[in-house]
Amino acid sequence: MFSKPIKPIIVALSFGALLVAAGPCDIYAAGGTPCVAAHATTRALYSAYNGALYQVRRARDNAVADIKPVSAGGAADSAAQDSFCAGTTCLISIIYDQSGHNNHLTQAPPGDFRGPAANGYDNLASATAAPVYLNGQKVYGVFVAPGTGYRNNAATGTARGDEAQGIYAVLDGTHYNAGCCFDYGNAETNSRNTGNGHMETIYFGNSKVWGTGAGNGPWIMADFENGLFSGVNVKNNPENPSITWRFVTAIVKGTANLWAIKGADATSGSLSTFYNGKRPNASGYNPMKKEGAILLGIGGDNSNDSAGTFYEGVMTSGYPTDATENSVQANIVAARYSTSGGGGVTTSAVRTTTTSAGGNGGSCASLYGQCGGIGWTGPTCCSSSTCKYSNPYYSQCLA
DSSP, X not given: OOOOXXXXXXXXXXXXXXOBSSOHHHHHHHTTOOEEEEEESSBOSSTTOOSOOEEXXXXXXXXXXXXXXXXXXXXXXXXXXXXXXXXSOEEEEEEOOTTSSOOOBEEOOOSSSOOSSGGGOOBOEESSSOEEEETTEEEEOEXXXXXXXXXXXXXXXXOOBXXXXXXEEEEETTOOOSSTTOEEEEEOSSSSOOOTTSOEEEEEEOOOSSOBOSTTOOEEEEEOSSOEESSSSSSBOTTSOOOOXXXXXXXXXXXXXEEEEEEEETTSSXXXXXXXXXXXXXXXOSSOOBOOEEEESSOTTOOOOOOEEEEEEEEESSOOOHHHHHHHHHHHHHHOEESSTTSOOOOOOOOOEEEEOOOOSTTSBOTTOEEEOTTOOSOOSBSSSEEEEEETTEEEEEO
């Protein structure tokens, strides 16, 4: 197979904002596999993009504000969010698609499984629960607690059937659980399980119900519907390692009877290939039957018991080359994700402990609701569950 060579990518950084000569989607386009969906609450994914990255909704009055990059191609203007949300709390109501296909992600509707919000919808993510830094500038990720999910069942330009696609995402390697299913990618258009091969997404977590890799996880796997796959075998593929990085680059790509899983430390080094070969040794996955919807933080049937944090990700048209993906990884490293303004990375795992017991109704939060965190002004008790600590910015009512 012959592919277009990738021109060298020049990355320039400044202290006030992240400035890039080429963003991830510029790199994919140069490789002949353009982005058809580009989502990030942390930065622009095209060098020229200066539109809205995401929208926040304010609890005090339900007013909304779009958060844009500080400058074209730059990091998100977190100061604008902080100002808008001062004295109250905010949720991320829309994650905008930067690709021009209008594949925006909004509150996920009910499917085979219902969410905890009104009318069976999933919860929206807290806008302040996942603060990190890009080149020393504070930005916010999408903190997916159980019950949280985003979706677009009418996406355009995404792969259908056995068409080729690529996906990458930058995730928090210390925020995960064994619930189904912290996914990002291509899924069913009706929020229901329509059978094997109807999905193709990145999965991150330590579920052991379907496939596993080496150790106890978490693992980067693919969700193809009715199975999380770590490689060609339905169950264990020991070549797929447990992840120990704080910031993770995860890649899943697929075409006709060929797919791959890659991973890397998003702050340094190059990609490693965990699997590259034919479709799994199970019926219903060759050919694939992708439907083209896009989801984040949930399974194809709206299973919403998972946890994770998403910073940025894209879906492409076509099967990206290794050279293209290597250049994208270099771009991610140059963005300098960190947990402190000085650029340092903390590797300690997320702590989950009980902080308070449930109350007896009235002003207490319902199951899966937020019940604490820095800046939180809502209820601090739970009506029928227990308030459990996730990080300094987020505690949640869990059974």
